[in-house]
Amino acid sequence: xxxNEQFVSQIADIETDFPQWYTDVVLKTKLVDYGPxxxxxxxxxxxxxxxxxxxxxxxxxxxxAGVENAYFPLLIPMSFMTKEAEHVEGFAPEVAVVTHAGGxxxxxxxxxxxxxETIIGHMYGKWVESWRDLPLRLxxxxxxxxxxxxxRPFLRTSEFLWQEGHSVYATGEEAEEETLKxxxxxxxxxxxxxxMPVLTGRKTEKEKFAxxxxxxxxxxxxxxxxxxxxxxxxxxxxxxxxAFGVQFTDKDGALKYGYTMSYGVSTRLIGAVIMTHxxxxxxxxxxxxxxxxxxxxxxxxxxxxxxxxxxxxxRTLREAGIRVKTDDSDNSPxxxxxxxxxxxxxxxxxxxxxxxxxxxxxxxRRDTCEKTELALGDxxxxxxxxxxxxxxxxxxxxxxxxxxxxxxxxLEELLSGVNGGNFVRAGWCGERACEDRVKEFAQATARxxxxxxxxxxxxxxxxxxxxxxxxxxxx
RNA sequence: CGAGGAGUAGCGCAGUUUGGUAGCGCGCUUGGUUCGGGACCAAGAGGUCGUGGGUUCAAAUCCCGUCUCCUCGACCA
Numbered sequence: 025x026x027x028n029e030q031f032v033s034q035i036a037d038i039e040t041d042f043p044q045w046y047t048d049v050v051l052k053t054k055l056v057d058y059g060p061x062x063x064x065x066x067x068x069x070x071x072x073x074x075x076x077x078x079x080x081x082x083x084x085x086x087x088x089a090g091v092e093n094a095y096f097p098l099l100i101p102m103s104f105m106t107k108e109a110e111h112v113e114g115f116a117p118e119v120a121v122v123t124h125a126g127g128x129x130x131x132x133x134x135x136x137x138x139x140x141e142t143i144i145g146h147m148y149g150k151w152v153e154s155w156r157d158l159p160l161r162l163x164x165x166x167x168x169x170x171x172x173x174x175x176r177p178f179l180r181t182s183e184f185l186w187q188e189g190h191s192v193y194a195t196g197e198e199a200e201e202e203t204l205k206x207x208x209x210x211x212x213x214x215x216x217x218x219x220m221p222v223l224t225g226r227k228t229e230k231e232k233f234a235x236x237x238x239x240x241x242x243x244x245x246x247x248x249x250x251x252x253x254x255x256x257x258x259x260x261x262x263x264x265x266x267a268f269g270v271q272f273t274d275k276d277g278a279l280k281y282g283y284t285m286s287y288g289v290s291t292r293l294i295g296a297v298i299m300t301h302x303x304x305x306x307x308x309x310x311x312x313x314x315x316x317x318x319x320x321x322x323x324x325x326x327x328x329x330x331x332x333x334x335x336x337x338x339r340t341l342r343e344a345g346i347r348v349k350t351d352d353s354d355n356s357p358x359x360x361x362x363x364x365x366x367x368x369x370x371x372x373x374x375x376x377x378x379x380x381x382x383x384x385x386x387x388x389r390r391d392t393c394e395k396t397e398l399a400l401g402d403x404x405x406x407x408x409x410x411x412x413x414x415x416x417x418x419x420x421x422x423x424x425x426x427x428x429x430x431x432x433x434x435l436e437e438l439l440s441g442v443n444g445g446n447f448v449r450a451g452w453c454g455e456r457a458c459e460d461r462v463k464e465f466a467q468a469t470a471r472x473x474x475x476x477x478x479x480x481x482x483x484x485x486x487x488x489x490x491x492x493x494x495x496x497x498x499x
Numbered sequence: 500c501g502a503g504g505a506g507u508a509g510c511g512c513a514g515u516u517u518g519g520u521a522g523c524g525c526g527c528u529u530g531g532u533u534c535g536g537g538a539c540c541a542a543g544a545g546g547u548c549g550u551g552g553g554u555u556c557a558a559a560u561c562c563c564g565u566c567u568c569c570u571c572g573a574c575c576a
Contacts, residue, residue, distance in 0.1 A: 043570085043571095044570085047569095052510095058568095062567095062568085117574070117575090118574080118575070139576090168576090170575070170576080172574080172575060173500090173573085173574060173575085174570095174571095174572095174574090174575095179576090180575070180576075184576070186576070241576095252576095253575090253576060254576080255576080256576065288576070289576080290576050291576090292576055293576095321535095322534090323534065323535050324533095324534055324535080325534075326533085326534080327534090354534095355534095355537080356533080356534055356536090356537065356538055357534055357535065357536070357537095358534085358535090358536040358537045358538080359536085359537040359538090360536095360537085361535095361536050361537075362536070362537050363537080365536095374535065376534090376535060377535095378535075379535095386535080467572095498575095
């Protein structure tokens with residue numbers, strides 16, 4: 025017991041030191057390690073398996089929506105970046121540039137992609153000729169690099185993994201519709217795969233993507249009430265089509281520019297999941313993305329028949345489509361309990377001589393830490409338990425988010441709202457000056473605008489509100 | 500870049516005030532006993548104390564320089 029307390033104390037207190045808790049957990053559960061280059065992370069197998077599950081689930085949704093995968097180069101000629109004025113200005117401070125290769129200086133520097141609008145725009149310019157080529161909808165899974173000043177594993181790293189989808193449509197209406205559809209796809213994914221509620225909506229001009237006409241985002245609420253942007257979709261209008269000559273001959277014979285949009289989610293989602301669901305014992309992983317959904321811990325494993333029974337059970341569960349393994353290492357059962365709880369495995373099954381004799385198994389669910397007895401080998405009951413955990417995790421997080429969204433009609437109310445770890449719902453006149461003032465006064469930014477535009481006056485200047493905005497401190 | 504803090508074994512730290520044999524816990528290796536909430540016994544392996552210089556008979560410890568990392572701010576998926 026004393027040892028256990030010493031162990032637990034190795035993770036920072038989730039209530040009082042949330043950022044440190046986060047860092048401790050991702051390192052101690054072996055999701056990541058720091059890379060030799062500052063700001064980079066090494067994703068270890070346990071962490072990467074989460075990403076693989078996210079990829080698989082996301083890909084299935086993309087394919088169902090008619091999006092295909094492709095791959096574009098890592099290095100982008102500098103001249104591509106400068107073709108769209110706002111884009112280059114937005115990304116210039118954080119791009120890494122290759123100036124030398126093959127033992128000599130390059131004639132034109134190459135940018136390590138911070139995002140691929142430009143190089144994909146270049147290729148789309150070649151590929152699109154006719155209205156029959158549209159819509160063109162591709163996605164790529166890749167790494168990108170943004171040289172950030174301060175970094176944190178998963179949440180902000182110099183290099184990160186993501187998917188970026190890029191589509192071209194013949195009309196602005198279609199491209200805009202797709203932008204909203206992808207936002208809805210992300211929201212659905214977040215709810216059903218990550219068990220994570222999000223706020224979605226349009227971003228303000230100040231917060232939008234460099235070069236976009238409109239940016240939409242989804243924001244997740246972390247344990248400490250701060251917001252994490254966990255996915256964005258962008259409507260580009262004809263900005264990139266014009267910069268890269270993405271033109272087609274329409275049905276009426278006229279030469280027209282296409283309308284483009286893009287969307288992306290990154291390994292940041294993993295950080296979002298950790299910070300949304302975790303508790304004082306460590307990770308709590310949503311069953312759909314957990315690398316292991318069930319871990320079987322044998323009790324008195326040297327006794328005749330115990331390990332045999334766990335392996336039979338393991339096979340039964342695996343055949344039922346459950347990601348499962350038996351921990352038959354020679355650590356003590358208590359050690360295994362704590363280890364797998366810290367690692368967030370949704371369900372643990374304890375199986376010892378007593379259970380085997382009685383034809384039972386003891387199931388422990390990580391989200392509530394409750395134990396229930398199940399019939400030995402009942403895979404359907406385990407699946408039902410996993411499914412129940414998923415919905416319970418979502419409902420809990422949703423309830424927490426809802427009760428921490430508070431209204432404000434003055435700056436003081438807004439400040440006390442975010443100080444209390446809340447999202448603040450408030451009116452906004454639409455002026456940049458007021459948005460800046462809110463940031464200065466309360467260190468809170470406009471996360472997304474609410475579709476229900478019902479707050480009457482601007483929280484800052486008191487004039488008639490044009491939008492209702494969720495303000496929060498952000499990671 | 501502004502403000503704080505830290506560099507000693509794989510990890511976490513003590514030792515520095517007052518210079519004198521390199522320490523502790525966890526982890527690791529081997530063997531044995533254990534196993535229903537981080538077990539126990541025994542025997543081991545592992546460190547030019549971030550780095551360069553200086554003072555001294557003697558430096559982890561004192562002096563000067565330098566590098567790196569972490570936390571908090573300004574920028575961001």
